[in-house]
Amino acid sequence: MSARASSARAATPHASRSKDEAVLGAALASPGPWRRAWEDVRANRAAFVALVFLAVVAALSLLAPLLPLPSPIALRLADEPLAPAAPWNGFLVPGFQPEYWDLGAIDRALVALRQWIFGDLQTGPWLGTDQKGRDLLARIVWGSRTSLAVGLLATMTSLVVGVTWGAVAGLAGGRVDQVLMRIVDALYSLPFIFVVIFLITVLDGWREELSGVLGLERESLFYVTIGLFYWLTMARVVRGQVLQLRNAEFLAASRLAGARWPWLIRMHVLPNVLGIVLVYLTLSIPSILLFESFLSFLGLGIEAPKVSWGLLAVDGADAISPLGLDWWLVVWPSAAMGSVLLALNVLGDGLRDALDPKGGRE
Amino acid sequence: MTRFLLRRAAWACLTILAVATLSFVLMRSVRGGPFDSERRASAAVEQNLRERYHLDWPLWKQFAAYIGPFELGAHRAELLGGDGTDVFGGVLAGDLGPSLQYRDASVNDILAQSLPISFALGFLALSWALVVGVGAGIASALRRGTKIDVALRLAATTGIALPNFAIAGFLVLLFAFVWPILPVAGHGSWRHLVLPSLALGAPFAAYIARLTRSGMLESLGQDCIRTARAKGLPPRLVVLRHALRGGILPVVSYLGPAAAGVLTGSLVIERVFAIPGTGSHFVNSALNRDYTLAMGVTILYTALVCGLNLLVDVVYAALDPRIALEDES
Numbered sequence: 001m002s003a004r005a006s007s008a009r010a011a012t013p014h015a016s017r018s019k020d021e022a023v024l025g026a027a028l029a030s031p032g033p034w035r036r037a038w039e040d041v042r043a044n045r046a047a048f049v050a051l052v053f054l055a056v057v058a059a060l061s062l063l064a065p066l067l068p069l070p071s072p073i074a075l076r077l078a079d080e081p082l083a084p085a086a087p088w089n090g091f092l093v094p095g096f097q098p099e100y101w102d103l104g105a106i107d108r109a110l111v112a113l114r115q116w117i118f119g120d121l122q123t124g125p126w127l128g129t130d131q132k133g134r135d136l137l138a139r140i141v142w143g144s145r146t147s148l149a150v151g152l153l154a155t156m157t158s159l160v161v162g163v164t165w166g167a168v169a170g171l172a173g174g175r176v177d178q179v180l181m182r183i184v185d186a187l188y189s190l191p192f193i194f195v196v197i198f199l200i201t202v203l204d205g206w207r208e209e210l211s212g213v214l215g216l217e218r219e220s221l222f223y224v225t226i227g228l229f230y231w232l233t234m235a236r237v238v239r240g241q242v243l244q245l246r247n248a249e250f251l252a253a254s255r256l257a258g259a260r261w262p263w264l265i266r267m268h269v270l271p272n273v274l275g276i277v278l279v280y281l282t283l284s285i286p287s288i289l290l291f292e293s294f295l296s297f298l299g300l301g302i303e304a305p306k307v308s309w310g311l312l313a314v315d316g317a318d319a320i321s322p323l324g325l326d327w328w329l330v331v332w333p334s335a336a337m338g339s340v341l342l343a344l345n346v347l348g349d350g351l352r353d354a355l356d357p358k359g360g361r362e
Numbered sequence: 363m364t365r366f367l368l369r370r371a372a373w374a375c376l377t378i379l380a381v382a383t384l385s386f387v388l389m390r391s392v393r394g395g396p397f398d399s400e401r402r403a404s405a406a407v408e409q410n411l412r413e414r415y416h417l418d419w420p421l422w423k424q425f426a427a428y429i430g431p432f433e434l435g436a437h438r439a440e441l442l443g444g445d446g447t448d449v450f451g452g453v454l455a456g457d458l459g460p461s462l463q464y465r466d467a468s469v470n471d472i473l474a475q476s477l478p479i480s481f482a483l484g485f486l487a488l489s490w491a492l493v494v495g496v497g498a499g500i501a502s503a504l505r506r507g508t509k510i511d512v513a514l515r516l517a518a519t520t521g522i523a524l525p526n527f528a529i530a531g532f533l534v535l536l537f538a539f540v541w542p543i544l545p546v547a548g549h550g551s552w553r554h555l556v557l558p559s560l561a562l563g564a565p566f567a568a569y570i571a572r573l574t575r576s577g578m579l580e581s582l583g584q585d586c587i588r589t590a591r592a593k594g595l596p597p598r599l600v601v602l603r604h605a606l607r608g609g610i611l612p613v614v615s616y617l618g619p620a621a622a623g624v625l626t627g628s629l630v631i632e633r634v635f636a637i638p639g640t641g642s643h644f645v646n647s648a649l650n651r652d653y654t655l656a657m658g659v660t661i662l663y664t665a666l667v668c669g670l671n672l673l674v675d676v677v678y679a680a681l682d683p684r685i686a687l688e689d690e691s
Contacts (some may be wrong), residue, residue: 186377189671191663193626194644195381198660201648202388290525294630297527298645313527317634325539334528341523349519 037275040354047350050343057340061144065110068092068118069138071099073305076133081319082125084136084328090124101305128328130315136328140336143307147337150226150308151289155281157227158288162234163277169235170242181239184232192229193294199225200300226288234280241273275355282348286341293337309337370675374668379429381664382453385657386425428654429453458658463650469658472643479549480632480639484624486555487563491620495567496613499574500601503582503609514571521568526627530561530634547636558635562627566620573612581608611678618674622667 041047060067074097096118098111127136169180203225245251251268259267289309295301296310297317304311312333319329412418419427458469502514521529537557538546545554581587582605590600629641636642640659647655 182373186373186380189374189377189664189668190381191622191625191660191667193629194660194663195385197629197645197648198385198656199388201651201656286523293525293527297630298633299649300645313525313531316531317527325535327535330528330531330535334524334531338520338524338528341525342520345519345523 034271037351037354041347041350044350044353046346050346050350053343054340054347057144057343058148060141061148063110064141064145065103065107066114066117067141068096068114068122069141070095070122070135071097072138072142072307073101073134074099076129081131081133081326081329082129084128084332085125087124087126092118092121093124094120094122096120096122127332128326130329131319131326136312136332139307139312140309140333143309143312143333144336144340146302146306146308147289147292147310150292150302151285154224154226154230154288154292155285157224158230158234158284159277159281161227162231163238163273165231166235166238166240167242167273170239170246173243173246177239181236184235187229188232193291196225196229196291197295197298197300200295226291230284230288233284234277237276237280238273241276242269245269245272279348279352279355282344282351286344286348289337289341289344309333313337367672367676370672374665374672377668378661378664382429382657382661383425385660386428428459428657453661458661459654461647461652461655463647463652463655469655472655473640473658473662476638476640476643479637480625480628480641483555483559483562483628483631483637483639484621486559487627488566488617488621488624489563490559491563491567491570492613492617495570496574496610498567498571499613500578500606500609502571502575503578504601506579515575518568518571521564522572524565526561526565527630527634529564530557530631533557533561534634547634549637554635554637558631558637561634562624562631565627566623570613570616570620573616574609577612578605578609581605584608614678615674618667618671621670622663625663625666 041051096115098115100107100111103111123135123137125135125137127140129135130139165180165184169177245268248268251264254264254268292301292308293310293313296308297314299314301310302308312329316330316333319326409418417424458473460468461472464472498514498518502511505511534546534557537544544557548554582601587600587605590604591597595604625641628639629645631637632639632641633645644656644659646652647659
């Protein structure tokens with residue numbers, strides 16, 4: 001009660017109008033929270049490097065069809081796996097075979113454009129080739145498309161579910177809140193990879209029916225399954241934030257000043273929740289990427305001929321044998337994946353420092 | 363305290379029961395049974411198989427037989443007028459049923475064989491992760507801002523970022539080929555467990571180091587530490603007895619999820635190193651549609667994780683008396 005009273009006092013219009021205007025002017029001139037966060041991230045050198053690196057990786061994987069890479073699936077069974085050859089010993093070599101899995105229209109057009117620009121030329125085996133003579137660099141770049149797409153889509157699913165769940169629990173409060181959070185607790189206590197593998201196996205049995213109805217592939221099935229389980233932390237965080245906001249004095253003040261809910265949500269609730277959501281988004285993409293690679297590694301995720309980083313890791317694990325030390329099949333895919341995950345983690349930590357008002361300790 | 367624990371235990375039981383129900387319903391609704399293979403058996407053989415595993419019963423009856431110590435078959439226990447070849451079973455009685463893939467072993471047999479292997483692996487991984495992680499975290503916190511701190515934090519971030527099979531690959535390259543002192547894969551002696559447990563524990567060591575560092579930094583800044591220092595306690599004692607007690611709390615509450623994570627990670631690690639643990643059986647069962655085995659492992663692990671969480675709550679309360687277990691919100 002006293003909190004509300006004091007905030008009411010704070011919101012009471014004062015006599016000195018000029019002073020108000022001065023305060024308002026100062027508030028407008030000072031950088032907003034987003035701008036300040038951006039400056040924080042830029043000042044944090046590690047986070048900024050990570051951001052640039054991720055932008056480059058994203059651009060490479062988006063433009064993969066346009067790059068003069070060899071086909072990621074064209075086999076050359078006659079050859080032994082080729083060891084990496086430095087780019088200066090044959091930067092571009094002829095011999096491109098336009099073999100891909102079913103690409104979308106845009107990607108097909110990009111491949112056509114690539115053939116028009118580079119013709120028969122392709123990069124040499126800069127990172128070596130695998131047991132079946134497929135170029136490793138091409139496979140890593142094309143694999144990044146699959147893995148990043150899975151990561152982003154599954155994250156979006158978890159975002160929608162988690163934010164809705166948490167916001168409803170926080171805004172409704174009381175019994176609804178109790179029930180919703182108890183469900184989250186119960187789901188938290190599941191060994192969820194087991195449950196997800198279980199679900200994927202089961203959904204796989206229905207695949208023919210489902211793909212007839214919705215055009216779903218196994219891939220999209222497991223985006224959804226992942227999204228259905230990865231929202232728990234997000235829901236908790238959003239609920240906590242919303243609960244805090246509900247009792248915040250500035251919100252009460254704004255309400256007393258006559259603001260309606262749409263305004264309140266747009267001006268106060270969303271900006272305050274968005275920051276923390278962004279942080280957890282950045283931090284949950286790596287764990288989803290890891291999860292995709294886990295599943296693909298176990299033979300339950302992406303299916304050949306498509307490539308993903310998890311599948312490349314399987315190739316690497318298979319390559320470890322006393323017969324030949326094809327180290328590049330282990331090292332390069334791990335390095336690619338590890339650096340992207342590292343960058344995401346660093347960026348997420350940086351964002352947390354910049355955006356999370358609690359100073360970022362869980 | 364007791365009431366709180368009882369309520370938690372009740373929730374855990376409810377969760378397990380819900381998982382059992384859900385997995386049962388899902389598994390049985392899948393098309394394509396475990397006996398659909400390339401080589402189709404004759405109709406009579408198939409019929410016999412279905413009868414043996416009660417797949418011809420109505421679903422509710424299969425479910426009841428699976429869950430509880432109810433006796434529903436024609437060969438029920440002698441007491442109930444049967445011939446005694448079928449005894450009471452069901453999850454609640456600790457019997458997870460027959461495996462559909464391994465024809466002459468029950469799920470319990472398979473678990474009895476594979477669980478000790480997985481536990482040994484997980485225990486080793488978690489122990490080294492705990493020792494190294496806490497050690498590194500304390501060192502990092504005490505030397506905050508120095509090169510050691512930066513190096514340790516970088517190592518921790520890398521450890522969290524790398525997937526454990528990548529770490530496993532590097533370890534195998536290093537210690538089995540470049541410097542061949544350990545076996546590549548397989549199971550048998552303690553030497554077979556070294557590389558897998560290293561790879562399995564690495565991400566957890568990294569995370570524990572991070573938690574310890576931040577926990578220690580917070581607890582080192584508290585007044586009681588200043589008092590302890592002021593009254594002339596040796597620095598080692600201050601750190602180990604006073605600061606660590608508060609600083610390690612986040613680690614304790616992380617141990618529950620960490621143990622669950624070790625179980626999860628061992629799915630992959632067991633596959634990389636060809637270890638016949640529960641994880642590899644589970645993956646195979648999912649691929650082969652061995653309903654009962656997959657369900658058994660899922661239920662068992664749910665129970666394990668729930669139990670671990672309960673244990674963590676108790677330990678947590680013992681370490682930090684400020685936490686009143688009564689009020690949960």
